[in-house]
Amino acid sequence: MPDMKRRPHWYEEGQEPDYRFTLANERTFLAWLRTALALLAGAVALAQLVPPFSVAGLRTGLAVLLAVTGTVLAAFSYRRWARVQRAMRNGRPLPMTWLPFVVGWAAALCGVVVLVLVLTHPR
Template identity: 85%
Template sequence: MHDEPGRRPHWYEEGEEPDYRFTLANERTFLAWLRTGLALLAGAVALAQFVPEFSITALHTVLAVLLAVTGTLLSAFAYRRWAQVQRAMRHGRPLPMTWLPFVIGWAAAIAGAVVLVLVLAQPR
């Protein structure tokens, strides 16, 4: 990946330097993915530490694990996605397709649906 510690990846010298606005937009997207990953991890910690157990056994843990795994995967793949987009821009190729938004979106939607059902099912 890197030729020497502290140096740029070898691919960073390939192709042509993209317009700095696109590079900065790619960086902002990378940072948004990291923020989202950290928010999902924070939600998992909050759920595990501060929310009382649900009436359905193990649902509490399953939901916290879903959020933690989703946040971890998103954070882990954020740099990879940033690098793929940078390489594509440097070589004038189309941006690569990724399944991460689909996976993250559905994981968040499932977690949201479970929370909604639990809130509506709570006795008043």
């Protein structure tokens, strides 16, 4: 665990960016965390509240996919925030991230599976 009394070494690099950009970056970080928590809550709800599907293990598989996606997103959201801050401090282009790609495809995969279930197994 890092010492929370000290700033990261990169925090002293370059120039202080406009506070509006720093606050926008922080809001983006918080949005990633909210999304990660929503994915984790969806995983818990799916595993605990949804009746079993007719395909064995599918409910658990979808819950695991949501939980893993939420965990990865939470873990990498701080790294993304720090990389953007560092780029802004040093006047470099903002770094590319794979987070939207991963989260988007995981959500799309869950959506397709649920859609197939709804269309093939009506109540």
